[in-house]
Amino acid sequence: MSCENATAQVLKDSGHRLTPQRLMILSAIRHTTSHVTVAQILDEVRESYPYIDASTVYRTLGVLKKMRLVSETDMGSGEAVYEWINQSKHHHLICKSCGGVTLLEDRYVASVGSDIMEDHGFKADLDHFAIFGLCASCVED
Amino acid sequence: MSCENATAQVLKDSGHRLTPQRLMILSAIRHTTSHVTVAQILDEVRESYPYIDASTVYRTLGVLKKMRLVSETDMGSGEAVYEWINQSKHHHLICKSCGGVTLLEDRYVASVGSDIMEDHGFKADLDHFAIFGLCASCVED
DNA sequence: CTAGCTGCAAAGCGTTTGCACGATG
DNA sequence: CATCGTGCAAACGCTTTGCAGCTAG
Secondary structure, rough: OOHHHHHHHHHHHOOOOOOHHHHHHHHHOOOOOEEEHHHHHHHHHHHOOOOOHHHHHHHHHHHHHHOEEEEEEEEEOOEEEEEEEOOOOOOEEEEEEOOOOEEEHHHHHHHHHHHHHHHHHHHHHOOOOOOEEEEEEEHOO | OOOOHHHHHHHHHOOOOOOOOHHHHHHHHHHOOOOHHHOOOOOOHHHHHHOOOOOHHHOOOOHHOOOOOEEEEOEEEEEEEEEEOOOOEEEEEEEEOOOOOOEEEHHHHHHHHHHHHHHHHOEEEEEEEEEEEEOOOOOOO
């Protein structure tokens, strides 16, 4: 039993159909440690099923987004990245120089959210943040 | 003497040419209280000079970005927004429901930057942040 | 004069949409 | 068997690029 089985059930229960394509897309998203692009999903799925179309991936991601099973983040310039929403919130530090991605625990950001709520009544969506900058090794240059 | 004169001098000093188009683009950016899109710049400049091309605007913005005179922010889905970089840092709260934009003072975010630097050696670029969520009035629905 | 800027046109990119066929429940 | 999902193709919107002519310094 693979780990995306539970998700399959959730999809089914919500009135969506379970197709091979969707299972493969699901698998591609869950079998990465962090975020994926549509291109990466396509590459992976095409290894076993070459006829998958980008529109199918986008439409499936649309469903998963609406069900809050995946998050979409625009990392600026170009493709959006998608990530499985799980219990342990985290964020990403993206180096503008080398493109490296570091995980950042939620505690760095969490307090900001409650401060904003208190002062502005604004319910900030801080589930997944992309923070740009220069990583430790690139900052030396 | 208009307020973009100083900028004109900076451009000149850095070896760039001062063209009427650039002056008009400069004016369009500075004469807004907050951020502008390329489309808005085009609209404004075309009122006095209808032949301006989008590529000219993009190229000028590229120069201004490289000189750190304007910041580019991807507010997700669609056009990037550009903003004059000035002394008073701030961020934007963008309501996903009504699209309203609220200014957020820098102090909410500033401490996060130093924390990240301390723990990860990552120099986060937090000059201008776009924070999505639900504004006070939309959160009630 | 001559490097750099412009407008035009076209291409590029990620994403969305219309449509008829096929599969799911 | 009715609906929903798919692949294909084409369109979309924002942005970038090649190019020949023009212009600022």
